[in-house]
Amino acid sequence: MAPVIPSSYPGRAVIYVVTHLNILKLVLRYFVQEIIPVYWIFRSLTDAHHRRLFLDVLVLRGVDPAKVSRLSEKEKLELRVLTSNNNAKVQVEKRKHKENPVLAAGVWLFTPPLKQDGRIAYFVHRIITIPIRSVLPFLPVLFGAIKSGAVTQNALTPYFELKGIEEPAQQAAVGEAHKWSFRQFGGAALVLECIPILTLFLQFVTTVAAAMWAADMEKTEFSLVKRERVYQNGNEEAVTSTNHTE
Numbered sequence: 385m386a387p388v389i390p391s392s393y394p395g396r397a398v399i400y401v402v403t404h405l406n407i408l409k410l411v412l413r414y415f416v417q418e419i420i421p422v423y424w425i426f427r428s429l430t431d432a433h434h435r436r437l438f439l440d441v442l443v444l445r446g447v448d449p450a451k452v453s454r455l456s457e458k459e460k461l462e463l464r465v466l467t468s469n470n471n472a473k474v475q476v477e478k479r480k481h482k483e484n485p486v487l488a489a490g491v492w493l494f495t496p497p498l499k500q501d502g503r504i505a506y507f508v509h510r511i512i513t514i515p516i517r518s519v520l521p522f523l524p525v526l527f528g529a530i531k532s533g534a535v536t537q538n539a540l541t542p543y544f545e546l547k548g549i550e551e552p553a554q555q556a557a558v559g560e561a562h563k564w565s566f567r568q569f570g571g572a573a574l575v576l577e578c579i580p581i582l583t584l585f586l587q588f589v590t591t592v593a594a595a596m597w598a599a600d601m602e603k604t605e606f607s608l609v610k611r612e613r614v615y616q617n618g619n620e621e622a623v624t625s626t627n628h629t630e
Contacts, residue, residue: 397593532570
């Protein structure tokens, strides 16, 4: 079976949605409800839509959410180490952003809000960025490349929760451990979502893509707490990239 690269999932999700009427109906229903003003106020309503869609796709891809394997005790220990190391790295990055406020402002303005943001901050960020990302579709890709891994983290949140990885700091640590795969998926999703006018609808397609990827990871018993391997100049630096199968 040929490996599937993470960046291919958003494109494959588009095909999956348009060729499966039941999924297309779900996406359209949630999309129509999302444009009702009240859904912009309560993030929990939007999250619930994406979570239900995610779980529905998992089932259709042959994965029972109730039977998703949770982390073993050994994996929990590895996750604690990853989280501790990543927290230190995050503090360094925050200091760098303070030293370059123009870059930080651009990243904030043109990238989607993150679920780990506070509810009010999430709402304000969402209200401001959706119109800008629709009118200036390519700037989000440029600035969003910096946070493409966080986009993936958002999309995979339901899977993380099923695995028992519930805290945002833990999820961020997993994202850092698989940063190249996460950046591939997130970058492709940002390109897809930057199509003018269709941003909100395509965010649901990203959710479908994330569920397809999660189903493949679950079927292959892929470990979320093992670092990717990166090969440069013939030398192994860190762990193998996700080798999912179709």
